[in-house]
Amino acid sequence: MTVRSPIKAYRRKLDLANGRVDLGHGSGGRAMADLVSGIFREAFANPFLDQGNDQAAFPTPRGGRMVMTTDGYVVSPLFFPGGDIGSLAVHGTVNDIAMSGARPLHLSASYIVEEGFPLADLKRIADSMGRAARAAGVTIVTGDTKVVERGKADGLFISTAGIGELPDGLDLSGDRAEPGDVVVLSGSIGDHGVAIMSSRENLEFETAILSDSAALNGLVEAMVAAAGPHLKLMRDPTRGGLAATLNELAHQSGVGFRIEEAAIPVKPEVAAACELLGLDPLNVANEGKLVAVVSPAGADALLAAMRAHPLGAEAAAIGTVVADDQQFVQMTTGFGGGRIVDWLSGEQLPRIC
Amino acid sequence: MTVRSPIKAYRRKLDLANGRVDLGHGSGGRAMADLVSGIFREAFANPFLDQGNDQAAFPTPRGGRMVMTTDGYVVSPLFFPGGDIGSLAVHGTVNDIAMSGARPLHLSASYIVEEGFPLADLKRIADSMGRAARAAGVTIVTGDTKVVERGKADGLFISTAGIGELPDGLDLSGDRAEPGDVVVLSGSIGDHGVAIMSSRENLEFETAILSDSAALNGLVEAMVAAAGPHLKLMRDPTRGGLAATLNELAHQSGVGFRIEEAAIPVKPEVAAACELLGLDPLNVANEGKLVAVVSPAGADALLAAMRAHPLGAEAAAIGTVVADDQQFVQMTTGFGGGRIVDWLSGEQLPRIC
Known part of the structure; x- marks a missing residue:
């Protein structure tokens, strides 16, 4: 196997003498990445863990x-x-x-x-x-x-x-995104997190919001078969949502992302619930969705295969990988403006999974 | 691989409608066995889990x-x-x-x-x-x-x-004990449980009692090399101690055990602490000991190899496997009497591991 070099250190200083674990350390965001690189990666020191x-x-x-x-x-x-x-x-x-x-x-x-x-x-x-x-x-x-x-x-x-x-010959990893690659999302975001929050807060909506929790291995099999070596990496945007996943991948690959808000599927009822709860769907956990990065030559075949699978029916190309030393995730908003999609340093939704 | 038949059902009736989990269900004793066969074995139904x-x-x-x-x-x-x-x-x-x-x-x-x-x-x-x-x-x-x-x-x-x-050809399993086989213990019992209890109760003894927590894979390698096909099974007597382990194996193999109290190594300070704390060393957890069952022809070679290893220096033959439809573990006491060594149905030492 290829043993990759450790992912770039992106740690803020942990106060190992007097600091305490807070909910943010379990959030899937920046604080958790700090904890992992500051404590576990060092303690366990091995190239398998360092794959990141x-x-x-x-x-x-x-x-x-x-x-x-x-x-x-x-x-x-x-x-x-x-x-x-x-x-x-x-x-x-x-x-x-x-x-x-x-x-x-x-x-x-x-x-x-x-x-x-x-x-x-x-x-x-x-x-x-x-x-x-x-x-x-x-x-x-x-x-x-x-x-x-x-x-x-x-x-x-x-x-x-x-x-x-x-399988032999397959080498998907979070450090393989390259400028020009296409970013694909398998379906609508925010369903899981909003289902949990609604249930926790005893909210009822006209349309019931269900978690998207599902096993994606069947979808993945179809994707690998369709895109072959064009497929670079996949990751499921769980804790911290799509925002955390793209930021993680940006750091791991040393690139930036440019995504289009209008291209990201969000169910209307989920969007409404997010507004009510003060959440950004980009930060909300999913449990049955994946993000894939694919070279342009494989994008059409990949999307077609995904859309033919029940768990990828709403698959969409949501943006591209760009060269960016600062490893920013930038989004063109629905109104034509732009913003940086940062990952949260703390915890928006504790105990979502 | 050989898929073994499910171990004999040894369940008491769980009250699945109104019952609640109690500390005994995590004890390594009879209540835990009931929980496993009453809930998990049925829900997950597969031959790998059924190996027991x-x-x-x-x-x-x-x-x-x-x-x-x-x-x-x-x-x-x-x-x-x-x-x-x-x-x-x-x-x-x-x-x-x-x-x-x-x-x-x-x-x-x-x-x-x-x-x-x-x-x-x-x-x-x-x-x-x-x-x-x-x-x-x-x-x-x-x-x-x-x-x-x-x-x-x-x-x-x-x-x-x-x-x-x-390794190829190795087929150790808890259902392989047969009448006539020799039961070997790798060293003194009760150290881990007593170390935890003393520390919890703030007890101090003249001789410090340390947990025996240790990785046994090196010892095991030496044992397999020395005893070859004569070695039938190994198990580490953790939660529930030696008593629970022998009872488990008796049920799994459909045999009885006859052991000699005088042959079971117990450190004097551990014996004293057990007396003070009202514990039977046979029920106390170990984290660096193992029980092996070996056919008589391999017992001497096995014991010699164990004693040559630092973690098996005190290894001892402590009894034999006997035919017994009731699957009892019987012990000849130090005073020449006998008693049944039952496993506890409840929990003697919660959160010992």
Whole structure:
């Protein structure tokens, strides 16, 4: 495998002597990137982690390559319109594997449960995980359960890890975006985050807003087949939303992005809810969407393949990669103006996943 | 690979309608076994999970077999004599891989952090994980951090998952114990649990009691080389201690065990502390010990190889496997009497790992 050089350091100074973890450190934004490079990357020092992607690729003893990924799930509430912590934990880990182009194989599940948690809810969540896993074609092969005293956790946390098989010749990575490449988004943004927030705030809208939580490995398979070597990278815009993902990729590839607001699909009801809640859809988490970067020669074939898949029906080219030493994400707004799309340093929506 | 038949159902009726999770469900004892078979085994229904071991073995796409395992760590306090939650999370997962005879390769780490947690402690724990991983010859290739609000977790929880490569021809599993086989223990029991309890209760003893937390993959390699096909199974007696492990294995293999109390190494200071704390060393968790079952023809070679390794210096044959439809673990006591060693249905020592 190709071991890439560590991604550019983009850390602000962590106060390791007296600082404390705040909600922003779990936000998927700048503070989390600082924490990762300031603490974990240094402590674990290895080229696999330094790939800086949401999954690590490594050679397997018998030849070929695999990927491994993990995510913790602390979403609140545990049950929300369009899913629950169980289906989310399966989809999130399947998607992190799939973003490398790998075929997801097996998952593990670690449960941390608060004393007093209803067994009926645990069963409902486990059943939901089982269904999500079967639908995505993966098996949950091993697990663990720990129980902590009442008041020492919030109902249930789940950590899933997953492994997948990486096809030969495929080399997708967040550092491969080059000026001129096309940025493609698989569908509308903001659905997951708004579904969670509405459910948390007990808001009701005329049109029900459902989480987009879904396993993207089928869509990815179609994309890889259609675009071949033209496909440079994929990433799912979860925590921190599209804004955080594009900023991450800009830093990792050392480029800028120029995107068109008018080209980014946002459901009208999601846009309305965002206005009501004071959110920018660009910062809101998604759990069934992906961003892809593709060389211009492959863009049409990629878009056609995506639109032919139920999870990519609304796929759109939303912008291009540009040369930019400052690694800015710039957006042409619907009114013809322009603005910088920064990632948030703090936390807009805690416990969204 | 050989897919084994599901382990015998040993469930008490879970009240799935109105029941609630209690601390016993995380104890490693009977209640946890009930929870696993009553909820997870059914929801995830697959032959890998049904192997019923602490790790799952599966064929890899290019040939050969790998194993995967996961564990959550909620130990309190986070720092204890002889280790911390970070080193424990590495050792525990490395050991669960090694118990199958596999060579541990890579780990993932998922952090759930309470808002306000000191960055200095997080760094100390990450550094400890990095050191433990390097010492065990594994790499932490991928990770994730989530932050929850103050009061919604207890400082820090870590879930690690790990994968390893299973050598051809090796087929260790908890259902392979047969009457006549010899039961071997790698060293003294109770050290980890007593170290945690002493630290929690602020007890001081004349001799400091340290956790035995250690990576056992080096010891295992020596054992596999020495005993070859005579080695039937290995398991680390963590939560629930030696008593829970032997009862688990008795159920899984459909046999009984007869062990000798006098043959089981217990450090005098650990025995004294157990008396003071009202604990039975047989129920106390270990994090650097293993139980092996070996056919009589391989026992001497196995013991010699173990004793030649620093982590097996006190290895001892502690009993034999017997035919027993009731699957009892019986112990001849130091006074020449006998007793049944049951596993606890509840929780003796919550949050020991």
